[in-house]
Amino acid sequence: MADARDSGLQAPLWRAIAIYRLAALAYAAFLVVSNVGAYVRPMLAWPTLALMAAWTVVTTYAYADPARRRPPLLVADLLVTIAVLTASIWVVGRSGLEAGLPTLAVAWHVAPVICWAVAGGRRGGIAAALAMGATDLIVRAHYDQAAFTGAVLMLLAAIAVGNLVRIAEVGQQRLERAIELEATTRERERLARDIHDSVLQVLALVKRRGAGLDGEAGELARLAGEQEAALRSLVAARQVSDPVADELDLMALLEPYASPVVTVSGPAGAVRLPARIAHELRAAVAAAVDNVEKHCVPGTKVYLFVEDEPDEVIVTVRDDGCGIEPDRLAQAEAQGRLGVVQSIRGRVADLGGRVRIISAPGEGTEVEMVVRRVPIS
Amino acid sequence: MSAAIRVMVVDDHPMWREGVSRDLAAAGYDVVATSGEGRQAVRIAAAARPDVVILDLQLPDVSGVEVINGLQTEVPGVRVLMLSASGEQQDVLDAMKAGATGYLLKSAGLTDFLDAVSRTAAGDTVFTPGLAGLVLGEFRRLAVTEPADPRADAPKLTERETEVLRLVAKGLSYRQIAERLVLSHRTVQNHVQNTLGKLQLHNRVELTRYALQNGLAPLGEDPAP
Structure with a gap:
């Protein structure tokens, strides 16, 4: 059911229904005036018409308030209209209706059906259309094609309006989300600018001035450097996901690893990969970086390098640590002792890619992961 | 060592500008001018004729590319070493394509920085892994x-x-x-x-x-x- 706030589309829609009801009332009044001579109880036609006019005014005001568009009003609307329609049996008379005279509520009786469709969607519209259509058929006691066509048209209109409202609501929600997102992005950019102009500069300066100092001052400089790098990657963070396809930007996933000891390099633009591949590569890179931190002396530099080839993506993790003797590497791997290397190889192999490890004593270790853009399944 | 090399520092952050100028002077460079804005920097450079400009990539008034173009018109043959605090990759790339000869992150240590300046002055390109x-x-x-x-x-x-x-x-x-x-x-x-x-x-x-x-x-x- 409609919620209590007026979304952008709802207000004009309810206004349109009010105008329809008013126009239909005028048409019904015109028909009453021209046919009143043929009615069985013409004196009752005027109070009925007055009731219709009053109800038109009541609903116009009631539906204008979002808080009142609730089941009680909708049910009342349907019942009042059905009552007016049914009154035709006594006012117009059985024989008149059978002879083809219109009901008192002709056209006017469609308004509540549309209201139900707007407030309750397709299902609400169909329910109201069936109730109203059945009443109309019974009152007119006409079971020919024209009568059925009227009922079917009403049903179709209810379905169409119900659908339209749902689509419009979804569109409205998307628009609101987009506006919200844009506002956050703009706010983020403003923050990034401010941080760039102030905090980052000072932290970089502190790091630089204190870099050569011993003891606490040197420690402070080192901390400032770490914070500078963390903050920089935070404010420069790219948008990770691609809203259109199920793809992620690998650069955006890897940039958070940048720190005073970890350098991230690659193309300026996004490196798009299917989400699964991107996450697996990120995990493999994380394992490699952790491994350096665990096994090499503190402060060992790590370089992450991403290459975006037309049909494959190459990610290299190199450290300038102590390195490993080639035969020891093979030996350790053969004995299954290189847990991290195994896990990296496993992850990349699952993606149909390959891993190359180059290491020499004093030369550091280089782990090169090559993954095809489209995985071999 | 390189007493004759004329350097100009362009950065909108006064504290940073002073710090860098002091370091450069201590290392024997002749800091001929400083500026906190791009347009002003181009005007001053025309008169000060520096050999090397240390340029912050993000200036308040004009883009790095515009400053580099202006500097090259006013002081043909000038060498530009770019510094940036944030890793704005596309901006860095654009500035390098426009004619900067080197690039360094602001967080680089003092020795790396001075090394980069001397290499830039000598006509070498300063490349970071990034x-x-x-x-x-x-x-x-x-x-x-x-x-x-x-x-x-x-x-x-x-x-x-x-x-x-x-x-x-x-x-x-x-x-x-x-x-x-x-x-x-x-x-x-x-x-x-x-x-x-x-x-x-x-x-x-x-x-x-x-x-x-x-x-x-x-x-x-x-x-x-």
């Missing part, structure tokens, strides 16, 4: 996006140049690269410099073509200064 990654990425992008246009003849790297750039991007020093590829240190430096030269040339050709196509500088006439 910049090498950007340049390689740009060549690959050009190869993918422009082969359809026969006139564009996208610049290409030789195999050797690609090899050298990849090693720079992986954090190897020129000395380590020279050892690994059995080249001289100078040759490695030349390869790196050539890659940037190709990119800058391509950029100028593109700009000229754009200007001609749009009637900004008719053939046979000198473009207005």
Whole structure:
């Protein structure tokens, strides 16, 4: 059911229904005036018409308030209209209706059906259309094609309006989300600018001035450097996901690893990969970086390098640590002792890619992961 | 050592500007001017005629590319070492294509910084691993996006140049690269410099073509200064 706030589309829609009801009332009044001579109880036609006019005014005001568009009003609307329609049996008379005279509520009786469709969607519209259509058929006691066509048209209109409202609501929600997102992005950019102009500069300066100092001052400089790098990657963070396809930007996933000891390099633009591949590569890179931190002396530099080839993506993790003797590497791997290397190889192999490890004593270790853009399944 | 080298510092952060100037003076450089704005920097440079400009990539008034273009017009042959605090990759790449000769993160240590300044002054290109990654990425992008246009003849790297750039991007020093590829240190430096030269040339050709196509500088006439 409609919620209590007026979304952008709802207000004009309810206004349109009010105008329809008013126009239909005028048409019904015109028909009453021209046919009143043929009615069985013409004196009752005027109070009925007055009731219709009053109800038109009541609903116009009631539906204008979002808080009142609730089941009680909708049910009342349907019942009042059905009552007016049914009154035709006594006012117009059985024989008149059978002879083809219109009901008192002709056209006017469609308004509540549309209201139900707007407030309750397709299902609400169909329910109201069936109730109203059945009443109309019974009152007119006409079971020919024209009568059925009227009922079917009403049903179709209810379905169409119900659908339209749902689509419009979804569109409205998307628009609101987009506006919200844009506002956050703009706010983020403003923050990034401010941080760039102030905090980052000072932290970089502190790091630089204190870099050569011993003891606490040197420690402070080192901390400032770490914070500078963390903050920089935070404010420069790219948008990770691609809203259109199920793809992620690998650069955006890897940039958070940048720190005073970890350098991230690659193309300026996004490196798009299917989400699964991107996450697996990120995990493999994380394992490699952790491994350096665990096994090499503190402060060992790590370089992450991403290459975006037309049909494959190459990610290299190199450290300038102590390195490993080639035969020891093979030996350790053969004995299954290189847990991290195994896990990296496993992850990349699952993606149909390959891993190359180059290491020499004093030369550091280089782990090169090559993954095809489209995985071999 | 290099007492005669004239340096200008352009940065909108006063504290940083002073700190850098002090470090440069202590290292024997002649700091001839400082500025906190791009347009003003170009005007001052025309009079101060520095050999090297230390330029912050993000200035409040104009883009890094505009400052570099202005500096090159006013002081032909000036060398620009860019510094940036945030890793705005596209901005860095654009500035390098416009003619900057070196790039360093602001968080680099003092020794790295002074080393970069002396190399820039000596006419060498200063590449960080990050910049090498950007340049390689740009060549690959050009190869993918422009082969359809026969006139564009996208610049290409030789195999050797690609090899050298990849090693720079992986954090190897020129000395380590020279050892690994059995080249001289100078040759490695030349390869790196050539890659940037190709990119800058391509950029100028593109700009000229754009200007001609749009009637900004008719053939046979000198473009207005």
